[in-house]
Amino acid sequence: MLRFLSAQSTFNLWVIFLTENLLVTVLALLFGWLILKFNHKPIKPASRKEVFICILTNVINTAITYAGFWLWKHGYILLSYTISWRIGFDFLVLFMLMDLAMFLFHYAIHRSILYKAIHKFHHHYADPIPIDLFVLHPLETVGFGCLWLALLLLFNFNIYAVFIYLVVNVFFGIMGHLGIEPVPASIRRIIPFKYLGTSSFHHQHHLNINHNFGFYTNIWDKIFRTYKG
Template sequence: MLRFLLAQSSFNLWVIFLAENLLVTVLALLFGWLVLKLNHKPIKAASRQEVFICILTNVINTAITYAGFWLWQHGYIRFSYTLSWYIAFDFIVLFILMDLAMFLFHYAIHRSVFYKAIHKFHHHYADPIPIDLFVLHPLETVGFGSLWIVIIVLFNFNLYAVFIYLIVNVFFGIMGHLGIEPIPACIRNTMPFKYLGTSSFHHRHHLDIHHNYGFYTNIWDKLFKTYKG
């Protein structure tokens, strides 16, 4: 796959990366729709603004993907490609690092002037639907994308661990914007779910902007005293 991409022109790479991002978005929204359907939740139609911002987010994410590919192509990003237990180890490290980095970024936005200027846009949707995962202010999309680029520049991860992380990232994002909690309380209170950022955990953040800044886990909120169960 990487050899195929290396043989492509810049224009072809932009088209491929845009198609990839759009495909991920469509699959994520279909998954969200399926979960809502199985839980008999009425599915609210997205507004024109939500659709437009979702498309814009995909375009920005395409630029971030291209930037990451260019950095890899020129040796600034390095991956290992071996199939071993290091895949699991690298995934866990990447998962924790990104969770911490995004928590700090999210917390900082809420505690600064940037909230009203940038992040308040996302909080317009107090009762989110799956597409709202992709409804962010363009500058915020760039910010989260930059965090991702910085982490994979600073650390060398297994490529397969990166792919697994990207899938998990979208899964958590969609689950956090369902507007419902599909996981029963008896499961949420057991290991490891009681430490994860479940749907109700992130939904509560949309209802109360002063708590639950985490993404994948609630660990940092508990440490920084911003957790609300």
């Protein structure tokens, strides 16, 4: 796949990466819609503004994807391609490092003037819907993208671990913006679910902006005493 992409023109790469990002968005929103429908929750339609920002976020994510590919092609990002135990290890490292990086970035935004200038835009609904995962201020989308590229520049990850992480990232994002909790409380109390950022965990953040800054886990909120169950 990477060899195929390397042979493409810049224009073709932008088309491919934009198509990829839009497809991921459509599949993610379909997944969220199916969960809401299965749980018999009325599905609130997205506004024109949400749809526009969602598309803009996809364009920015396309630019970030292209930047990552360019950095890989020119030897700045190094990836391994072996199928081994490293896939699971690299995924866990990437999962936890990104969770910590995004927690710190998210926390810093809320504790500065950037909240009103940038992040308040994402909190326009206390009761989020799936598309709100992609409704971010453009500068915030760039910020998260830079965190992602920085990790890839600093460490040599397995490419399959990167792919798994990207799938898991979208899964957690959609689950956090359902506006409902589809996982029974009995399951959320057991390991490893008790340490994960469930739907109700992130929903609590939309209800109270001073708590639950984590994305994939609640570990950092518990350490920094910002956790609210």
